[in-house]
Amino acid sequence: MPTPANAPLSMAERLDPTVHAALARSVASLSHASALMAASDWALHLAASPGRCMDLAHLALRQGQEMAAYALARMAAGPDKEARHAVATPTQDRRFADPAWQQWPFNLMHQSFVLTEQWWAAATHGVWGVDKHHEDMVAFAARQFLDIFSPGNQVATNPVVLSRTLTQGGANLLRGSLHLLEDARRNAAGAPPAGVENFVVGRDVAITPGKVVLKNRVMELIQYTPTTTVVHPEPILIVPAWIMKYYILDLSPHNSLIKYLVDQGHTVFCISWINPDADDRDLGMDDYLDQGFHAALNAVNTIVPGPKVHAAGYCLGGTLLAIAAAAMARDGDERLASMTLFAAQTDFTEPGELALFIDDSQISLLEAQMADTGYLTGAQMAGAFQMLRSYDLLWSRLVNEYLLGERATMNDLMAWNADTTRMPARMHSQYLRRLFLNDDLSEGRYPVGGKPVTLGDITLPTFMVGTVTDHVAPWRSVFKLQQLSPAENTFVLTSGGHNAGIVSPPGNPRRHFQMLTRPAGGNYMPPDAWLAAASETPDSWWPAWLAWLQARSGTPAKPPRMGAAAYKPVGDAPGTYVLQK
Numbered sequence: 001m002p003t004p005a006n007a008p009l010s011m012a013e014r015l016d017p018t019v020h021a022a023l024a025r026s027v028a029s030l031s032h033a034s035a036l037m038a039a040s041d042w043a044l045h046l047a048a049s050p051g052r053c054m055d056l057a058h059l060a061l062r063q064g065q066e067m068a069a070y071a072l073a074r075m076a077a078g079p080d081k082e083a084r085h086a087v088a089t090p091t092q093d094r095r096f097a098d099p100a101w102q103q104w105p106f107n108l109m110h111q112s113f114v115l116t117e118q119w120w121a122a123a124t125h126g127v128w129g130v131d132k133h134h135e136d137m138v139a140f141a142a143r144q145f146l147d148i149f150s151p152g153n154q155v156a157t158n159p160v161v162l163s164r165t166l167t168q169g170g171a172n173l174l175r176g177s178l179h180l181l182e183d184a185r186r187n188a189a190g191a192p193p194a195g196v197e198n199f200v201v202g203r204d205v206a207i208t209p210g211k212v213v214l215k216n217r218v219m220e221l222i223q224y225t226p227t228t229t230v231v232h233p234e235p236i237l238i239v240p241a242w243i244m245k246y247y248i249l250d251l252s253p254h255n256s257l258i259k260y261l262v263d264q265g266h267t268v269f270c271i272s273w274i275n276p277d278a279d280d281r282d283l284g285m286d287d288y289l290d291q292g293f294h295a296a297l298n299a300v301n302t303i304v305p306g307p308k309v310h311a312a313g314y315c316l317g318g319t320l321l322a323i324a325a326a327a328m329a330r331d332g333d334e335r336l337a338s339m340t341l342f343a344a345q346t347d348f349t350e351p352g353e354l355a356l357f358i359d360d361s362q363i364s365l366l367e368a369q370m371a372d373t374g375y376l377t378g379a380q381m382a383g384a385f386q387m388l389r390s391y392d393l394l395w396s397r398l399v400n401e402y403l404l405g406e407r408a409t410m411n412d413l414m415a416w417n418a419d420t421t422r423m424p425a426r427m428h429s430q431y432l433r434r435l436f437l438n439d440d441l442s443e444g445r446y447p448v449g450g451k452p453v454t455l456g457d458i459t460l461p462t463f464m465v466g467t468v469t470d471h472v473a474p475w476r477s478v479f480k481l482q483q484l485s486p487a488e489n490t491f492v493l494t495s496g497g498h499n500a501g502i503v504s505p506p507g508n509p510r511r512h513f514q515m516l517t518r519p520a521g522g523n524y525m526p527p528d529a530w531l532a533a534a535s536e537t538p539d540s541w542w543p544a545w546l547a548w549l550q551a552r553s554g555t556p557a558k559p560p561r562m563g564a565a566a567y568k569p570v571g572d573a574p575g576t577y578v579l580q581k
Contacts, residue, residue: 020368038134175405195410206247210573230556241316278374308337318344370425378420467501
């Protein structure tokens with residue numbers, strides 16, 4: 001029998017959310033229940049697998065023999081430094097690439113550590129009967145725990161740090177201590193990292209001229225001032241992710257994708273999302289779709305009447321764009337000329353290592369905390385990403401800045417990364433459950449306007465970009481749209497990660513990409529086959545996308561006006577929402 005709407009709350013409804021929210025705060029929103037279930041699943045199944053245990057014992061014995069042989073070969077080489085270093089180590093690891101790690105006893109230390117990591121990797125994978133999610137969690141936890149004891153992270157066992165300390169008389173440790181004190185002070189005061197003050201939004205970054213032509217509860221829409229005498233008639237509407245501030249696409253003038261497009265004769269509009277607070281707790285995915293994408297598209301159609309619109313979405317913004325495009329195709333709305341997705345997933349069955357933090361227990365704990373605060377903080381999201389790339393984002397930084405005394409030079413991308421945003425409670429819960437946990441979008445269950453949408457309805461020419469080292473949206477996951485939509489699909493795989501691979505201006509000799517187009521209705525090519533078939537091109541992928549857009553655009557003509565009668569400019573770019581802390 002249903003409970004009346006005005007019935008008093010039960011004890012569970014009154015007490016449990018408060019307890020769960022307090023628990024979430026005490027454990028950094030990481031579910032101990034989920035971790036315990038994973039550990040129990042692995043340990044119980046391993047204990048019931050004597051053959052696997054014997055294999056692991058044999059592996060440990062073989063590794064011990066390899067270490068002994070390596071040590072004996074180094075001793076037999078005698079005092080000849082070149083001969084000693086010519087002895088191949090049992091295993092290579094980029095963390096110990098410095099020649100100083102070849103000296104005794106540091107060579108044995110780092111080899112012992114790397115072999116221990118390999119043993120635990122073997123022990124946590126392939127155990128009969130263990131749930132795949134639990135297996136991944138246990139393997140991840142083992143790596144995180146072992147990293148704490150890496151010889152590279154300790155003063156006494158890191159030869160590079162010891163050499164620097166002797167050479168500088170300990171000055172490096174003094175500088176590192178000062179860096180640590182400064183970081184602690186800034187963290188306690190809620191201040192950004194040192195050097196961020198050199199990248200002020202609107203002064204140093206996000207300085208492409210433009211006007212805010214629409215402002216509502218969830219976003220500001222920026223129209224950028226043309227810099228060419230003629231422009232292609234089809235405007236470009238960019239939908240960034242609200243997990244990040246939009247100006248990653250408008251950093252400094254030399255690496256601004258928005259400025260690049262404007263300078264190449266395109267009319268560009270970009271959404272700048274609000275940085276939500278507790279009052280915005282009830283904003284949901286539908287609000288970001290209706291008051292975000294559709295409100296922006298309506299404004300673009302009014303300001304530039306007639307031509308269709310090239311829509312581009314980044315990360316979560318790309319997922320939202322795909323949802324919108326599927327709904328528009330279902331409803332016969334033909335206002336889009338093309339769709340571009342930057343590192344954006346539409347199928348979430350293989351979302352990469354982010355899946356480690358996504359199960360019912362984890363999400364329920366997050367929901368309890370978000371119900372208490374109204375939002376998910378940027379620091380919580382940054383912490384999760386930091387764990388996924390613990391060496392690059394945590395340990396190497398601690399060694400360089402606190403032990404070697406070398407403060408990393410702040411750049412515009414690093415400053416942007418420190419400018420975090422929040423996520424409203426309702427939207428984040430819907431996003432995690434509907435997309436990540438249930439995979440409703442790719443399976444045709446995601447509702448828009450009360451009816452489900454399917455990606456199979458999308459027939460727009462589609463351009464997709466994946467990045468080789470993406471920990472947020474792995475490229476093979478991004479690639480899966482080729483299975484789901486029959487549209488012409490041009491897929492680009494570029495070097496770099498989720499951010500640096502997208503912010504890739506021409507002229508960088510370290511960048512390269514692969515590109516291949518599947519015609520509309522063409523046969524599906526698995527990602528590994530695509531990788532083998534797509535030729536590699538040096539430099540940035542930006543010119544390739546520009547050529548793709550221009551091939552689907554009309555003859556350039558006079559630029560449109562800034563704003564319209566119903567969309568009068570209300571301020572200069574970058575607007576006010578991007579300044580919210």
